[in-house]
Amino acid sequence: MSPRLLKQISEETAYPVTVLFKQSMDEGAVPQDWKIANVTPIFKKGSRSQTENYRPVSLTGQLSKVMESVVRDTITEHLDRHHLITDSQHGFRRGRSCTTNLLEFLDKVTEGINQKESVDVIFLDFAKAFDKVPHRRLLAMLEAHGLGGKVLRWIKFWLTGRMQRVCLDGYGSARVYELSGVPQGSVLGPLLFLIFNNDLELDILNLILKFADDTKVFGRVSNSAQKQLLQDDLDKLCMWADSWQMEFNVAKCKAMHIGSRNKQFSYTMKGHQLDVVTTEKNLGVFISSNLKAAEHCYDAM
Secondary structure, three states, X not given: OOHHHHHHOHHHHHHHHHHHHHHHHHHOOOOHHHXXXXXXXXXXXXXXXXXHHEEXXXXXXXXXXXXXXXXXXXXHHHHHHOOOOOOOEOOOOOOOOHHHHHHHHHHHHHHHHHOOOOEEEXXXXXXXXXXXXXXXXXXXXXXXXXXXXXXXXXXXXXXXXXXXXXXXXXXEOOOEEOOOOOOOOOOOHHHHHHHHOOOOOOXXXXXXXXXXXXXXXXXXXXXXXXXXXXXXXXXXXXXXXXXXXXXXXXXXXXXXXXOOOOOOOOOEEOOEEOEEOOEEEEOOEEEEXXXXXXXXXXXXX
């Protein structure tokens, strides 16, 4: 049913829907209709012939999304009350946004430049991050964040047995089971991913900023010792990805050197030397190594 129809008949359906939601939570049972999704591929950037350049957005039933909203709000209240999500995460959080992420990033970078330091930035790219989240590890991470009982059991059943098919131009593929991942386009999925990668920066010595899976790590690198610290952080991030069954798309990870005295150090991830860029689009904004906005203004014209 469409959201408009549900709103129009909300007074008549409020009680039976409430009973359905309560029974679903009490029994830890999720109707199969709530676990069937139509996936629409949304183009991101790059070549349109490459499947990895599309974001799969799952379209699910409206009642399922309402129930997910109830669960999401409960989890969010718990996380906020105990300050469990790290400050580096700006995605899908109240009072945080792409703007706050970019402002904090530029503030730290310009502070270093004003102090005659060089700054290197590594723009990281996860390979299908939302789709690769392993369910057992996710549930273990949820439990580590203090979530248990009926809520944890409900999430487990919500993740289990999900099916999806790709729909494009009026045609649909055969349905297949989802063996991993949290559905993009769902209400609850983004929050589950935030919890899953919450400890990404554990033991990282340089600065790191995240917007969901969009991650950048950066720091001052005026000498080889500081450069080695940043390289060590990249190695730790690769170890985290291996431990949690995630994967960096190393070919799309980029390095940027900022500062007139920058020594142009090179960086590697899993034996692959990262490409160096002078301009990179991050969270919808073009960032240039000279910190000027000309490229972004030109693109916006």
